[in-house]
Amino acid sequence: MTEPSPRRRRLLVAAPMAVALTCAALVLVGRGQADGSDDFCTAYQAAVAETIQDSGPIAGSPTPDDVVRLLAGMDIARLESATPPDLRAAVDRLAQGLPKLRIDLEDLPEGESAIALVSPDMIADASALGDAYGKRCG
């Protein structure tokens, strides 16, 4: 193999960096063009999974009370930046309602059901997110 000229050598050595920076540019451009579906799927999973991980009870098919507590523990902030436009209103409403739900849950007397703390609108919004997840990510 003949020795490359200094100029050609410099080009060859710089080529991998050029390819790498092109990939970086592709990622950044790709982020701008993504429709948000993939981000939403990941974020929804993360938001719910983290809640389940944190609550982590040993036993029990989830009761309505469990569902309320899971909803309250949902990391809604994770979804706020990753939600497609058509679901943004539902996420915004949940983001507004969840802090109060968390306080109400803390104040709930022992033995009382938590289901009354959740408004029908909140249930509808949470269901809309769950349905969207099922349709877009399943």
Place this chain on the structure above:
Amino acid sequence: MRLHEEPTGSSTPSSEDRPRAARHHRLRVPASDRWVIWAILIVFTAIPLVSAMRVSAQGWRPTGDVATITLRSSDVGTADTPLIGQPTTTGAYAGGVESSHPGPIENYLLFVPVTVLGPIVGPVVGTGLLMSVTWGLILWLAHRRGGIVLLALFAAVLAAVAVGLGSQSLHDPLNSEISLYPYVLLVLATWSVVLGDTRILPLLVGVASFLAQVHVSGARLVLPIGLFVGAVLAIQLRHHPRRRRRAKRSLGWAAVVAAVLWLPVLIDQVSGSGNLTSLRRFVQTGPRGLGALAGLEHLVTAIGPPPVLARPGWLSFIQVLGPVQVVLAFAVLGLLGGFAVDRSLRGERRFPTLVLTLGVFAVSAVAYTASVPSTGAVRADAFRWMWVFGALVWVTLVWAIWLEVKPRLARKAVRVAPPAVAVIVTVVAMSSVIWTGLGHERQGPLMPVIAKVSAAVRGSTPPGEYRLVMDGSLWELETGLIVDLEDHGFHLRNDRGSRTMGEHRSIDEVPVDAPIGEIHIRASDVEPPPAGASLAATADVDPPGWPTQRYWVYVRSAP
């Protein structure tokens, strides 16, 4: 005394880097280094096993999927010997195709420890032993490739991953987690064969088969790497007849290893469940994956800075990094590529072939990640390649810098630095054992619960054949309970299907009117007892950090 170290103060290629060289370092080294190398090898090889023995003494026991792995391992050598791996989740997707992970290799490897040490201690100590062997092979191969310098650097990879992921990674039998350190061995073995060290080929086939069998993620990662190695070997052997003669024996042994390890899978394919066909059908008709952009994002997250293994939080691997970090991560890759081209133009092969191997690994990992269904996006165990790749990239960069600055360093610094680094990373790696404990184990709080519920059943019910029914309790508890009760002479049947635990544990294989009893466990006494059953025992459990829970054990005797 033989040590092929690169000449100090020279930028010319070493004997190791000559084009046709596949030379290796032997463990016969200068006396001053010898004790360091042996000490590192012994300490590192002991770490996973010690960690496993420690957690076992603290009350570790199989739960969830690990319990089914244990049950199937104890079936090896019987009429119900497993021919395929653990069940996959492919059936949960639209148009679901039931399937299992490709092969039973983990069950075969754990058969001896489970048989000798029992189903409670055997899985964790057996896995610790397996990881000890893996760590030993990694460090041996690292030394073979680059003496004490690469030994120290790969020891740093192991220490970083062990500390980053915690002690559980050293002995976890879960099939999706057990691949972690074998990925490092895969990279090293691939690099060795690409470099012309064909004697490593049987080892490469062995570790690649292990990774491909235990989990579909491993299979998808290994397949492109296998094609790459095949192509490189074909080119090498075609152009170098002398090497072809030398490689014949290694190729033969590699073929034997492949045939032995894949025989059960082929038997299943021909006369069993046809699992490979199910997996292929899922790949063809399954849900769409995360896409190429997600694959590249994961690559960036793996590298950082900071790399995924240095970032806290159990969802750190899906953190989206900022634009500066994206550019920096790819710049690191570009830098490695530039170093590789530069050294290749100087006639060296060692560094460029390592970078090439990492490149192929990266492409395989991106392609695999792009194919992961969205619902699997938050499963860290599906992306363990990220921890290994992140560590390898940074360590390779350190090696590149070392190769560049070494000629300018004083002779004494060159002699002292690698052993010093090796000793430091050994201490770091040892620290991972200190943190071993049930609190750091997946489902650790569940382990004492299983022991207590099992004791309640055993204290109230004579051994025999029963149908096991669990109400409102987690799947993890059920499988762990079956392991414990089987160990005490019970034969339990359940409705999880034969794919999970074998036909001999499936209730589907028993006639409806068969004279077997029933053990019914509930987490609530709100409902009336099951028909014909009476309360045999209760078990109160309060695992640390979890709510107190009472279990009710009802038993209906055989008619």
